[in-house]
Amino acid sequence: MTAQAITTNDLHCQFGEVHAVDGITFEVQTGTLFGFLGPNGAGKTTTIRLLLGLLEPSGGSAQVLGYDTRTQSDEIRLNCGALLEQTGLYERLSAEENLDLFGRIWHIPAQQRVQRVKELLEKMGLYERRKETVNTWSRGMKQKLAVVRTLMHDPKLVFLDEPTDGLDPLAAAGLREDLVDLARQHGVTVFLTTHNLAEAEKICDQVGVINKGKLLTVGSPDELRLQKSTYSITVVGRGFTEALLTELRAMPDVESAELQDRHLAVHFKQETDSGPLVQFLAGKGVMIDEVRKGKASLEEAFLALLEEQA
Amino acid sequence: MIQDMAILISKEWKEVVFRRGGGRQSWVSMLILLALLGVYLPYMSGSEWLQDPIALFAWAWVPLFMTIGLVVDAFAGERERHTLETLLATRLSDTSILLGKIFSSVLYAWSISVICALMGAVTVNILFSTGSFQFYSPGMFFGGLFAVLLVAILISTIGVFVSLKSATVRQAYQKLNLSIMAIWLIPFILLQAFPDKVQNFFIKISPMLDANLTLIIAGFFGILVAADIIVLLLAKKRFQRARLILE
Numbered sequence: 001m002t003a004q005a006i007t008t009n010d011l012h013c014q015f016g017e018v019h020a021v022d023g024i025t026f027e028v029q030t031g032t033l034f035g036f037l038g039p040n041g042a043g044k045t046t047t048i049r050l051l052l053g054l055l056e057p058s059g060g061s062a063q064v065l066g067y068d069t070r071t072q073s074d075e076i077r078l079n080c081g082a083l084l085e086q087t088g089l090y091e092r093l094s095a096e097e098n099l100d101l102f103g104r105i106w107h108i109p110a111q112q113r114v115q116r117v118k119e120l121l122e123k124m125g126l127y128e129r130r131k132e133t134v135n136t137w138s139r140g141m142k143q144k145l146a147v148v149r150t151l152m153h154d155p156k157l158v159f160l161d162e163p164t165d166g167l168d169p170l171a172a173a174g175l176r177e178d179l180v181d182l183a184r185q186h187g188v189t190v191f192l193t194t195h196n197l198a199e200a201e202k203i204c205d206q207v208g209v210i211n212k213g214k215l216l217t218v219g220s221p222d223e224l225r226l227q228k229s230t231y232s233i234t235v236v237g238r239g240f241t242e243a244l245l246t247e248l249r250a251m252p253d254v255e256s257a258e259l260q261d262r263h264l265a266v267h268f269k270q271e272t273d274s275g276p277l278v279q280f281l282a283g284k285g286v287m288i289d290e291v292r293k294g295k296a297s298l299e300e301a302f303l304a305l306l307e308e309q310a
Numbered sequence: 311m312i313q314d315m316a317i318l319i320s321k322e323w324k325e326v327v328f329r330r331g332g333g334r335q336s337w338v339s340m341l342i343l344l345a346l347l348g349v350y351l352p353y354m355s356g357s358e359w360l361q362d363p364i365a366l367f368a369w370a371w372v373p374l375f376m377t378i379g380l381v382v383d384a385f386a387g388e389r390e391r392h393t394l395e396t397l398l399a400t401r402l403s404d405t406s407i408l409l410g411k412i413f414s415s416v417l418y419a420w421s422i423s424v425i426c427a428l429m430g431a432v433t434v435n436i437l438f439s440t441g442s443f444q445f446y447s448p449g450m451f452f453g454g455l456f457a458v459l460l461v462a463i464l465i466s467t468i469g470v471f472v473s474l475k476s477a478t479v480r481q482a483y484q485k486l487n488l489s490i491m492a493i494w495l496i497p498f499i500l501l502q503a504f505p506d507k508v509q510n511f512f513i514k515i516s517p518m519l520d521a522n523l524t525l526i527i528a529g530f531f532g533i534l535v536a537a538d539i540i541v542l543l544l545a546k547k548r549f550q551r552a553r554l555i556l557e
Contacts, residue, residue: 101317105401
């Protein structure tokens with residue numbers, strides 16, 4: 001297997017005047033979790049469709065598991081699992097029948113299929129209800145079933161479009177653990193799109209941010225945070241004045257300073273120690289109750305990137 | 311490819327034929343058809359049912375009744391229920407998906423035709439017993455089943471073609487009904503549109519055609535085979551994953 005599970009080179013997809021994917025270039029290493037982040041309509045689903053060979057690119061190229069998406073899409077689909085925008089479950093069939101169907105599509109022998117269905121349904125806590133038709137199930141249960149369906153044939157790479165959408169917090173946490181386990185223990189590459197940035201921050205080795213078809217950045221969540229973060233210190237206390245705020249804002253290291261109720265948030269241009277600030281505030285007569293130091297979250301970095309592009 | 315087609319056929323039968331409307335709807339329509347063509351009509355015709363070629367026309371209606379519900383659902387139903395993209399993202403080839411969809415309804419209709427034909431023979435033998443076993447002539451039996459197969463392929467492929475181009479099952483159903491109506495009516499309309507001289511020519515040669523029934527049947531089969539090939543090729547051309555996903 002190649003070191004890169006996915007490689008794209010100036011990939012384009014255009015529908016009339018709309019550039020759904022506009023020259024994106026990135027790599028996803030084998031056995032890693034890659035999070036593809038972006039607002040609605042950013043081009044995430046189109047990218048998955050291009051990588052699965054379901055759509056032909058209007059420019060550039062992409063290789064998935066070493067196969068070219070234009071000429072070897074059958075091989076790509078043979079070796080990949082995909083959960084797309086919809087669960088894609090046959091709701092008149094039972095959970096067991098749904099998984100069995102996909103096992104048959106991938107030519108898994110009958111005995112192995114039965115074991116695999118049992119194993120996957122048990123893992124998701126759905127085995128007891130395997131005989132029920134899926135249309136009687138809740139959205140979260142359907143989503144769990146759709147996720148395990150993608151794993152039925154032990155794919156080398158799975159594409160998951162919003163996999164935790166509709167899951168309760170417990171099930172979502174369980175699924176996140178399973179995805180990490182899939183990549184770490186079994187070497188499966190996971191390409192997932194999500195709106196849940198906290199989720200991406202927790203589990204992804206690499207993230208890519210896409211907006212209006214353009215890839216804004218690729219890197220680890222930490223790199224992304226560092227790239228766009230402003231170092232902040234929040235002080236909770238009493239005795240803040242407008243004059244004090246003006247004085248703070250005039251300091252060369254300070255990016256901004258805002259006061260809300262008893263919370264003073266000071267953003268610095270670079271990483272800084274809280275000591276000098278606390279000393280300064282105490283010297284001005286501020287009664288300090290609490291000091292919190294923190295970096296920007298992935299969400300803040302993501303929003304900063306989008307804002308920058310706009 | 312045959313294995314993949316078989317997987318899709320069994321899925322279609324399970325999902326669309328036997329589970330639609332809780333499953334009852336399909337069974338009821340199937341039983342009505344079997345009772346009509348396998349029992350009632352043979353009972354009304356007596357022993358002639360096994361000799362009269364008119365029975366062939368009765369069989370020929372089977373595909374029409376049985377396939378419509380299944381073929382309109384082929385792609386429009388998958389699209390409506392949001393399962394189409396998942397199906398297209400599997401390892402199944404374009405040809406397996408297309409032929410699997412077409413032959414799921416062809417085999418369904420054809421199996422019902424065979425059962426109707428056999429039930430008709432049983433009904434005649436029970437109710438109009440002559441002391442010896444009565445059955446269709448080999449030409450009529452096999453020719454009939456072959457004709458039904460060709461008609462089933464034609465209607466199923468047209469249905470799947472219509473379903474490929476429809477956003478919903480209802481739209482596909484309306485389009486297919488119009489298409490079938492056009493197929494039945496166009497020859498009559500064309501015949502009426504011919505000048506009197508041409509119509510008189512047909513009337514003059516009709517006794518000659520009666521004498522060459524084999525030729526007419528062979529011509530009929532030839533036309534059906536050609537029509538089947540044309541619609542299959544059209545459906546194959548229309549089946550494009552990218553187009554199906556974006557529509």
